[in-house]
Amino acid sequence: MCVFCYMGSKSFLEKVAEIITDLKKYNPNLIYVKIHFYSKNNYVYVPQELLPLYRDVIVPLADIVTPNQFEAEKLSGISINNQDDALKAIECLHTKGVKVVVISSSDIGKEGNMLTLASTAKNGVRECYKIEFPMLDGRFVGTGDLFAACLLGWIHKSNSIKDAFEKTLSTMQSVIKRTLEHAQKLAGPGNKPTPAQMELRLVQSKSDIENPKDTFKAQLNRKTLSQSAQNQAATSLRNQLSGLENRHSSSGLLLDITRGGKRVRGCTYAQVTCAFILILVIMVTSAMMRYLERESGFKAISTHSVVLMHNSLNTSRGNMTHLSNFP
Numbered sequence: 001m002c003v004f005c006y007m008g009s010k011s012f013l014e015k016v017a018e019i020i021t022d023l024k025k026y027n028p029n030l031i032y033v034k035i036h037f038y039s040k041n042n043y044v045y046v047p048q049e050l051l052p053l054y055r056d057v058i059v060p061l062a063d064i065v066t067p068n069q070f071e072a073e074k075l076s077g078i079s080i081n082n083q084d085d086a087l088k089a090i091e092c093l094h095t096k097g098v099k100v101v102v103i104s105s106s107d108i109g110k111e112g113n114m115l116t117l118a119s120t121a122k123n124g125v126r127e128c129y130k131i132e133f134p135m136l137d138g139r140f141v142g143t144g145d146l147f148a149a150c151l152l153g154w155i156h157k158s159n160s161i162k163d164a165f166e167k168t169l170s171t172m173q174s175v176i177k178r179t180l181e182h183a184q185k186l187a188g189p190g191n192k193p194t195p196a197q198m199e200l201r202l203v204q205s206k207s208d209i210e211n212p213k214d215t216f217k218a219q220l221n222r223k224t225l226s227q228s229a230q231n232q233a234a235t236s237l238r239n240q241l242s243g244l245e246n247r248h249s250s251s252g253l254l255l256d257i258t259r260g261g262k263r264v265r266g267c268t269y270a271q272v273t274c275a276f277i278l279i280l281v282i283m284v285t286s287a288m289m290r291y292l293e294r295e296s297g298f299k300a301i302s303t304h305s306v307v308l309m310h311n312s313l314n315t316s317r318g319n320m321t322h323l324s325n326f327p
């Protein structure tokens with residue numbers, strides 16, 4: 001497993017992409033998690049010009065991403081104002097190839113609440129859960145990191161997104177409540193805690209991290225994608241398919257047969273066309289034979305066989321036939 005978060009420079013990011021690609025080649029089971037990277041509370045950590053690199057190179061390499069609402073908007077280009085928008089943004093990230101998309105926080109729930117969404121994509125099937133809870137009054141640092149770490153740990157242990165999501169939320173809320181209570185005690189009545197006083201009470205929350213309480217139940221999101229989102233998803237799919245066609249036409253291949261990601265056989269357009277013409281010629285010749293036999297009383301016989309070799313198509317065998325005059 002491999003987790004990356006904040007990277008502030010283009011060359012670092014490019015190197016990360018290179019390393020992940022290499023590591024995945026050696027170990028296809030490697031899980032690469034892209035956690036939040038960009039911003040919090042509308043504050044942007046990384047240079048704006050890195051966004052295209054994150055969006056187009058880094059995210060497609062990731063198995064799991066855990067953006068907050070603002071980052072999900074930036075990565076998908078979709079402004080998230082309600083659950084339908086959130087589903088569109090999630091769909092967009094899935095179509096980039098990400099298997100698990102979790103929006104770690106958003107303000108699209110009920111007034112005063114935070115809403116989180118966790119979605120998986122397996123064989124084209126989407127499973128999306130949501131959990132809503134009250135937003136506490138305070139700015140916390142490191143919550144995105146803790147969220148991603150807990151989620152990854154539980155996905156690894158239980159292999160169920162629902163279970164991992166519920167346990168993660170339970171830990172988060174325990175840690176945050178403990179942190180806020182402690183910070184308010186330190187600050188004194190009526191005072192706003194300082195950022196230092198708001199430092200997450202991680203060590204004190206060891207048991208809540210190891211054994212989360214059974215406090216949160218994730219609801220299956222029964223809301224289906226709106227027509228526009230479906231169209232958008234279909235467009236992405238079409239784009240993907242056209243990308244596939246381009247790849248084939250650029251390699252001159254019509255058909256690729258792959259095993260373990262490696263092309264084991266391929267046919268060019270020319271090869272497939274030749275095969276079709278040959279089949280057509282054989283069918284027409286044989287129909288002519290039958291017709292001439294019927295009309296003339298002659299007998300058509302096959303005198304020899306010719307083996308037609310076609311380099312990358314399977315070897316095919318066809319009969320060359322001619323007419324013999326029998327008394």
Ligand SMILES: Nc1ncnc2c1ncn2[C@@H]1O[C@H](COP(=O)(O)OP(=O)(O)O)[C@@H](O)[C@H]1O
Binds near residue numbers: 040105134143172176
């Ligand atoms: N103000 C808050 N009130 C309640 N929970 C919070 C609050 N801020 C963060 N959290 C918890 O932390 C998790 C991650 O928070 P988020 O704000 O998405 O992190 P980041 O923006 O750092 O990626 C949320 O799912 C939530 O459980």
Ligand SMILES: Cc1ncc(COP(=O)(O)O)c(C=O)c1O
Binds near residue numbers: 006036140142
């Ligand atoms: C520069 C920087 N600031 C703050 C954070 C903490 O981020 P968050 O509060 O979103 O977990 C990180 C974590 O990656 C970071 O790299």
